[in-house]
Amino acid sequence: MFKLDPQKGPLFxxxxxxxxxxxxxxxxxxxxxxxxxxxxxxxxxxxxxxxxQSFQELEKLEITETKRGLGTFVKRDMNIEKLKLAKVNExxxxxxxxxxxxxxxxxxxLLAIRKEVKE
Amino acid sequence: MFKLDPQKGPLFxxxxxxxxxxxxxxxxxxxxxxxxxxxxxxxxxxxxxxxxQSFQELEKLEITETKRGLGTFVKRDMNIEKLKLAKVNExxxxxxxxxxxxxxxxxxxLLAIRKEVKE
Amino acid sequence: MFKLDPQKGPLFxxxxxxxxxxxxxxxxxxxxxxxxxxxxxxxxxxxxxxxxQSFQELEKLEITETKRGLGTFVKRDMNIEKLKLAKVNExxxxxxxxxxxxxxxxxxxLLAIRKEVKE
Amino acid sequence: MFKLDPQKGPLFxxxxxxxxxxxxxxxxxxxxxxxxxxxxxxxxxxxxxxxxQSFQELEKLEITETKRGLGTFVKRDMNIEKLKLAKVNExxxxxxxxxxxxxxxxxxxLLAIRKEVKE
DNA sequence: GTGGTCTAGACCACC
DNA sequence: GTGGTCTAGACCACG
Numbered sequence: 001m002f003k004l005d006p007q008k009g010p011l012f013x014x015x016x017x018x019x020x021x022x023x024x025x026x027x028x029x030x031x032x033x034x035x036x037x038x039x040x041x042x043x044x045x046x047x048x049x050x051x052x053q054s055f056q057e058l059e060k061l062e063i064t065e066t067k068r069g070l071g072t073f074v075k076r077d078m079n080i081e082k083l084k085l086a087k088v089n090e091x092x093x094x095x096x097x098x099x100x101x102x103x104x105x106x107x108x109x110l111l112a113i114r115k116e117v118k119e
Numbered sequence: 120m121f122k123l124d125p126q127k128g129p130l131f132x133x134x135x136x137x138x139x140x141x142x143x144x145x146x147x148x149x150x151x152x153x154x155x156x157x158x159x160x161x162x163x164x165x166x167x168x169x170x171x172q173s174f175q176e177l178e179k180l181e182i183t184e185t186k187r188g189l190g191t192f193v194k195r196d197m198n199i200e201k202l203k204l205a206k207v208n209e210x211x212x213x214x215x216x217x218x219x220x221x222x223x224x225x226x227x228x229l230l231a232i233r234k235e236v237k238e
Numbered sequence: 239m240f241k242l243d244p245q246k247g248p249l250f251x252x253x254x255x256x257x258x259x260x261x262x263x264x265x266x267x268x269x270x271x272x273x274x275x276x277x278x279x280x281x282x283x284x285x286x287x288x289x290x291q292s293f294q295e296l297e298k299l300e301i302t303e304t305k306r307g308l309g310t311f312v313k314r315d316m317n318i319e320k321l322k323l324a325k326v327n328e329x330x331x332x333x334x335x336x337x338x339x340x341x342x343x344x345x346x347x348l349l350a351i352r353k354e355v356k357e
Numbered sequence: 358m359f360k361l362d363p364q365k366g367p368l369f370x371x372x373x374x375x376x377x378x379x380x381x382x383x384x385x386x387x388x389x390x391x392x393x394x395x396x397x398x399x400x401x402x403x404x405x406x407x408x409x410q411s412f413q414e415l416e417k418l419e420i421t422e423t424k425r426g427l428g429t430f431v432k433r434d435m436n437i438e439k440l441k442l443a444k445v446n447e448x449x450x451x452x453x454x455x456x457x458x459x460x461x462x463x464x465x466x467l468l469a470i471r472k473e474v475k476e
Numbered sequence: 477g478t479g480g481t482c483t484a485g486a487c488c489a490c491c
Numbered sequence: 492g493t494g495g496t497c498t499a500g501a502c503c504a505c506g
Contacts, residue, residue: 002220006306009128010504024221047307047506088223092231095214102143104207106236112211117225129481155493166483171494179298187363188404188490188493247366248496262459274478285498290479307478307505326461330469333452339359340381342445344474350449355463367489404491 004044011046012053018044019058023074024084034064034072123163130165134173137163139182142193143203153183153191242282249284250291256282257296261318262325268316271309272302361401368403369410375401376415380431381441391421391429 022028041048058064141147160167177183185191260266279286296302304310379385398405415421
């Protein structure tokens, strides 16, 4: 389930992320129409203004486009697989970097993962 | 090397985190004296007040204790291994959660890690 | 009336205390919104930042919660009577301890109180 | 037993208070010589400089006088009873004021005292 | 308009 | 020199 945390950076970025997640999971496809700002606002429990900011963020990232009077849509030329690979890569890099920065070896990391997966 | 990024949340928390990292890497041990607020401020390029806020954060987390006129010290009864395990666990959980939330399987994740490690 | 005294410890704690007092006196109830930091700052004659520090103190004590963009509120689940009893107890203990530490008996203390009350 | 608390105002005032307490309890009499700054410093666990500041405070209050090369002495013309009454009065006033400021009646206060005394 | 963070610079208590 | 508090004023995220 998706959860907002004011401690983890700007809400509007978190909301934008959640849209990207839906894309990557296939719950949203190129050309699809996003929920309206108002709907999304109610759904995730933030102010509509915040959602609007999120949409602007997505547009800036060239993931969506806004058609006046119609709504916000996922760009038709989005290459989801490419975006997904980039995201996985980024997450992995960050994860390994964090571990390295506290002096944890790969072996320990893999152990931790296996342990976590089993539970 | 350690870098501050205003986009990644409050500077004072990042500074506090960097101290925790030094602890986990063994560069800092229970009983050790931290750099003075003024020194650290110059070193990481922030205002001394910001560093002091970091110190207060660390004290709230019961990681350090401050002795007025003497400095700020890592608590003698700090259990580093425990803190480290908790951190690794947290990072791993978060990593796997993120992957899952974009619909990536464990196999893909492990592949990504192996690929990253080789580079 | 409420008065700040730089000699009596940090201003931000005094301001926090004054909020607690209002709570205990019933002038403030669970769910109520506190005055905004800026208002309070003008009212008591300190810097807005100092008031914000007070708010953070109150939040740390789990007396209030803050909603960004909306304000700071007394927690709905605050048990005022419990807090009040604890405070009275603390004050009484401290008072008797102080008297004892200067060698004053209970009888003398009660006499002093009666005398004071009459005036 | 006497305890220092950095949270309760300047240490040097607390140390000065502890000397006054000894006076009021009769453990120290007009004309008596105080412990040296160094001794007291070790005894209460603060820096000698802090104790020296305390002595200056006591001198300012006209409770002690310093004889160069001999030490610090309680003034011969000190009227302990008068000082004691003043102190009791002050403590009582403060106590009642605090209670009043949180809306506690005298009856409740006396109940609290009786309860505390019995324990 | 609301609180949160940061900077710059001052003064204090303590060692 | 050490940390702690306060001020003044700026900018940000959020509603």
